[in-house]
Amino acid sequence: MDLTISPEDEAFRQEVRTFIRDNLPKHLPREVLRLGYLAHGAKRVLEWGKILYKKGWAAPPWPVEYGGTGWTDMQRHIFEEECWKADAPMIAMGALSLVGPVIYTFGTPELKAKFLPLILRGEIFWAQGFSEPNAGSDLASLKTTAVLDGDHYVVNGSKIWTSGAHFADWGFFLVRTDSTVKAQKGISFLLIDMKTPGITLRPIVSIDGMYHLNQTFLDNVRVPRENLVGEPGQGWSFGKFLLENERTGSAFINYTKREWAKARDIARAEMKNGKPLIEDPEFSRRLAKVQIEIQALEYSVLRVLSKEKSRYDSIAVAAVLKLHGSDLHQKVTELQYDALGDKALHHFTEAQLEDPDSDPPGMPDYVAGRTAEYLISRAATIYGGSQQVQRGIIAKLAFGL
Ligand SMILES: Cc1cc2nc3c(=O)[nH]c(=O)nc-3n(C[C@H](O)[C@H](O)[C@H](O)COP(=O)(O)OP(=O)(O)OC[C@H]3O[C@@H](n4cnc5c(N)ncnc54)[C@H](O)[C@@H]3O)c2cc1C
Structure with missing residues (x-):
């Protein structure tokens, strides 16, 4: 390499x-x-x-x-x-890393002609409708149905944790088109216009006090048959395809590097016992330790990018990157939060975060948003597959356990 x-x-x-x-x-x-x-x-x-x-x-x-x-x-x-x-x-991760590659690899010429230019031009935003109230880690047990009625699928069910559905134009959904076969084989991949009658959203406000997430209800939603990507029953295999296609994205490496640098900058600006916090041996040791872990992960990402042949299954490799990436994602936000001391306790509403001119007088620019980020990053070890699930994948696919 x-x-x-x-x-x-x-x-x-x-x-x-x-x-x-x-x-x-x-x-x-x-x-x-x-x-x-x-x-x-x-x-x-x-x-x-x-x-x-x-x-x-x-x-x-x-x-x-x-x-x-x-x-x-x-x-x-x-x-x-x-x-x-x-x-x-x-x-636009949903568009460029998830649904786009599925459309250009498995979609009909009509779907490609319709959606790829819209995605490229930045004209549509996508939501991902996979998880359900009783189907998260065990996604194969999803129950939302799509039943063919003439030239439309009629979709019924509910999805949950649908990020950004409230500003999405389109959604890519996993739906059950056949309940008589093995669970995975009855799942299909359907593109749904989020303005279709029968779709309603229930906002979910998360731990950071912000509205990113939704429960999405689908009641007799009629979707043109041609919006099914690939063949009925292929939806499950697209999930594996997505993982193989975008193995390094879940490492969050560039995000983590940036946020680490911001934690260092905060520690330079904040004082402890009359000295910049960065000079505190305990804090600087923590900073250094996380930096070393980030560098190690970056080398792993670069090895994957360099196409160095791994003796491990590529899904297991993606799981290792997700496991460590999401752990570091959380650690850098913890560093920032701790470096801020009691400034981290100031509550900014979503409206205040939207308005950079609303900070209280004397509040340093680097404070707003850090606590919210610390709180929402607790979710990094859940979305995209929880830590326990990643460990299960590694045990099974890398070590045959
Ligand atoms: C902020 C956020 C954004 C999200 N955005 C989206 C989105 O846009 N679209 C979407 O479809 N989904 C989204 N999700 C959902 C996410 O993919 C699921 O939350 C995740 O897959 C876990 O499923 P669950 O919440 O049902 O938990 P469960 O699967 O019920 O898991 C509960 C606990 O049991 C553990 N567990 C479950 N199975 C196993 C196992 N086999 N071995 C060991 N431990 C296990 C888990 O690790 C976890 O600790 C989002 C979630 C969050 C938090």
Whole structure:
């Protein structure tokens, strides 16, 4: 494995950095930091997506024929790193990493022609409708049904924890089209216009006091038959495809690097016993320990990107990255929260986080949003598959236990 950054990669980094400096709207970084990892929502994600589209950089992970950039994996990594460093909004993950690849790989020419340009141009935001009240880790037991009636599927059931459904234009749903076969074989992948009659949302306010999540009810929702991706019963295998396709994303590596740097900056600015907190041996040891863990994880990510052949199953490798990535995701927010001391106790409402001019006089700029981020990052070890489930996958697929 050769992980040297070549002169070409370095030149590419400069090109990306310059582009971001000249094109990232000035209001976005501050809003992104205040509103955090999950909360900055469709508006800002799509605003940045449209700018990247004009440059031809909207979909780096996609094949060139569908609008991808043709970059090497190292270039993609550099691009993402620079975007995170500049506090740009994250990419539209649901669209670019999840549903987009399913559509261009398994969709009909009509579905590709309809949706891929809309995704590339940053015109639609997607929600993911997989989990149900009694089907999370055990997703195969999902009960939402889609029954064919003429040229429509009629969908009934309820989904839960649907992130961003309240600003989503479309949703990609796993539904049961056949109850007579083995659970996994009866699941299909359906694209649903979120404005279709019969869809209602119940907001769920999470521990950070913000509204990111929903329970989504589907009552006799009529969905054109052509919105089914692939064949009936293929939905389950798309989940595996998604994991293999985007193995390194769940490591959160660039997010974690950025948030670690912010924790360090807070520790430089905050005082303890008359000295900057960064000079406190206990705190600086904690910072260093987490930095070393982040570097180790980054090397694991780079090894996967370098396509170094692993003797382990690729799903197990993705599980290792998710396990450590989400653990570090939480640790960096804990560092920030602890570094803030009692400033972390100041409560900012969602409306105040949306408005950078609403901070109390004298409140440093780096405070707003940090406690909310610390709280919502408790979910990082649950969404996308809990820690226990990842360990189960590793035990089974890597070690045959
Ligand atoms: C913030 C957030 C955003 C989310 N966004 C979305 C979204 O947009 N779309 C979507 O579809 N879903 C979303 N989810 C749902 C998420 O994928 C599920 O919460 C997750 O898969 C766990 O399922 P569950 O909540 O039903 O917990 P359960 O599966 O009921 O698990 C409960 C506990 O049991 C443990 N457990 C379960 N099975 C096993 C096992 N086999 N071995 C060992 N331990 C086990 C778990 O680790 C956990 O500790 C989101 C969740 C959160 C918290």
